[in-house]
Amino acid sequence: MKSRNKVLLGVGVALFSTVLVACSTGGGGSKTSGTDKSGSAAESGVKLNADGQFPIIAEGEELTLSIMAPGMGLAEWEDMPTLQDYMETTGIKTTYVTPPNADFQTKLNLAFASDDLTDIIYAAGSSVLTSAMEIDYGSQGILVALEDYITPELMPNFSKLADEDPNLLKSITTPDGHIYSLPFVPRNGTSIWYQQPMWYNGEWLDNLDVKELPKTTEELYDLLVRFRDEDPNGNGQKDEIPLTDVELNGTRLWLMGAFGIKVKGIQEDDGKVSYTPISENYKGFLEYMNRLYKDGLLDKEVYSQSNDQKQAKGQKNQLGLFNDYYSFFTTGRTEKEAINDPLFQPLTSEFSPEAVIAGNPRLTRAAFSITHTNPSVEASLRWVDYFYSEEGARYLEQGPEGVLWENQKTKDGEEVRVYTDKVDLDDTEAFRGTITPAYGLTTPNLVVDQPQIRKSVDEAPDTTFIDWVIAETQEKMEPVAEVPFPLLYLTKEENDKVSANATDLLTYTTEMEAKFITGVTSFDEWDKYVKTIESMGVEEYVATYQAAYDRWASN
Template sequence: MGLKKKLLGMAGVALCSTLVLGACGNSSDEGTGEKKEVAINHDSQFPIIKEGEELTLNIMAPGVGMAEWEDMPTLQDYQEKTGIKLTYTTPPSADFSTKLNLAFASGDLPDIVYGAGSQALTASMEIDYGSQGILLPLEEYITPEIMPNLYALTQEDPSILKSITTPDGHIYSLPMISRNATSIWWQGPMWYNGTWLDNLGVSELPKTTEELQELLTRFKDEDPNGNGQADEIPLTDVDMNSTRVWLMAAFGLRTRGIQVDDDVVSYTPTSENYKAFLEYMNTLYDEGLLDKEVYGQSDEQKKAKGENNQLGLFADYFSFFTTGRSEAEAMNDPMFQPLTSEWAPEAKIPGSPRISRGTFALTNVNPSPEASMRWVDYFYSEEGTKYIEQGPEGVLWEYQENADGEKVRVYVDGIDTENTEDERGKITPAYGLTTPNIVIDTTGEYHIRKTADEEPDTRFSDWVAQETAEKMEDIAEVPFPLLYLTIEENDKVAATATDLTTYVEQMEAKFITGVEPLDNWDDYVKTIEAMGIDEYVEVYQTAYDRWKAN
């Protein structure tokens, strides 16, 4: 039976409103050996436990150093809302992975692991500690009665459940789910220098690889920065790490690695499409259209060129991060238009799976898994995610009435409105961490103003959203789904993955710069085959087939 059907089946079962709690681990009843019932409120969002009941949960999370968690007004207020008391273990984020591993090894466990992210609470840890019963299965709680908000999201997008389900059929951690305007981005886009386009009279962006090469040639030859010097750099990057995926897409590739098309998994660096990409990039390099310092320069050096108005096409999260211009000026720097070629007659680009794993897990000392899951579910709603991001009324913001009689959010007195992110970091744990919630844009009623009558300036964010919708949304595809390998599968591919990455990176640089002629392509492919690429791909094909069958 598919996972979706299992959850739907469970949703139809009447749920008990009480939980039998075992005293263990770090719970408030540790060492008593007693069981007691805590009545859960299913009639409304809050409180989570019924009046007169008591429950304390210990949370382990990375500390980012802005404030102690027990002093954060958001968590203090949430304890009042839910009726659940909280204690915290928050080692510095730099030490968190080590401390979490020690907690698992020693058995001195928290009730909840929060905000760890998949780098600290890895996929293999979920599978390992889940199979030992140290991490609790969570899927039975993802129902309309217990977690209505997360449940609704999983029904809208079934890939969420697929991507957080381990090979044994269980879910051991909850994700961050991104649904904001730029959540589809695989990474920061490429941007054209709009001033150069204006100076050259370019009104339509390139749509094919040939047209791009023609424009880059004009950037090189026609002095678009107008300083009378031949100092223009048509295309740049740092080790091709930011532009690669966008240019590879023109050759039908969405990643340099494992990709799936029509349910068939392949390793793209041995494909003829990848060879064609290398030939194209080698041509750009030979003709002086790709920065000669692309391999070896630092990000700071790239930005210095941007601030000196020497760059025509480059990648960054926003163009002004490289050029040093204002947001208003950056709106003249159009986002890269995905390209086609003889290898890809239809434009496709890599898209993000829009979820991040490892953000919330329960251990076997947790005295009330159901209450814990209801505790986190609020953050998967629009109201709840803005609550955990912005805190309760009266701390970071307050309601005021503007001249039109509308109730709007305004920063409270004493908030440094030039450093609002630092101010947020003092009041909420949803700062600098991968947290269990849905990420949406801060617009409309949730926009916080400096004064009640200030008109929010959303021109730049609106423009970015429009560029994304027009150039990415309909053609973005996830190269390979977010999934889990079994322990055995991971053991098979781990060493090979490192060797492959190192070799392919080295050879890509050599092929593009001409140090290694592409006449040696067959030898390159044979070397990869000798590394065991067939078995490597087979592992991912098996994992993909299992993921799809859920």
């Protein structure tokens, strides 16, 4: 199992492993354009082998592609064995411009401003290569439109994913009908997580002889009372904290779900878009949380403590219900002990007879874009398509044989992957980050649960914990998870409209949420609160998202 730092750095090799593609020539200077400024591909003259075959480039042909991507600092990309091996496999030479991850946004913006672009922009992610930038630079022909190339012949693996998920192509198509970037596509056992989960303290449940987890808000209230009053940590002191969090950022989504709310903000239900912080359901959620706070069931320091302080309480066995990536990050217990800490069971209430929680769209945009300098769009897309297969994803994550791993046979004759003697078995991720770009980045590839590499040939990895986490996810989350609002693009005009309101709305609703829950503001002020939000232009705000949703739904 990975350490906490490994999980959080790359959001885990099991969750967010990724691929990196060819970047910039030499110093990143632009070269002879392979496309015109309308964004349509020009003939490169480079002959390719038949679709789906390696090498991609026909014998006697030469092609160099430059790639710009964020550097994670563990190794230079030209020294990475995976990229070196893939050059031999594909016949395509790749060069790289990899400024430090912290500087990448600035460097990318400068490259666009000066038209000093590489052929491919890799692993930027939508927070850096924003939707507005895609639309802007795509309309100018600086980013190449890719939709005509996404065919079963040229991109069989990505096309297969698009066939399996009708929302995939819709979610990467801009309002002008074009696709300017390819996504990161997680499909592993926990990819449905919208954020890190909530966990019960299993030791407390055992001490109180709790056989079934709460399924309603009232049942949860009753259990939290028992946590408060019945000394479940067994130390004879009244130091138990039934429910804790840091500014409700971890528990808000989970508990709002009991009131039919998937997210605090814009939400879509059966085609209708609403702003949840002014709904009666949200008021019911606030009243419930206020009740927990008044009755000493919600940590009084919920709005003042840091995450480290929260975890310190967990390590003193003072917490009954809390959020974290895994429960042992808070409790300090072992993975084996953490299997006794059950995942939170989504709840129902008088506001929502059916349980619901926010589900991840399982897609991140802006992982791979092609610029107008690219000499062969077809070869570039063939290059990246391999990583949208399970085989290609594993290759990207683990590299070629003989570096991170080697094949060995068990005593039963089974062929398995075993770490090579080059790898520090106490820190395998640090070595992996030096051989492949699929480390901590939003890369263009499929992610599925892969067999783990063994430390020794006849010692299978202990996957008990992660298998249990996936089983808990499948049982409790997947049946009730719904994407709050689809991943879609706003037009420039729509983006201008909502951006004018978004910050003010978020600031005000966040401030008032804390005041309602802690009792600083009475619920007698609810109508005034709603009218204040209405005066901030929320009606137009919702209408803008409704128009964007309707366009997305009809695509």
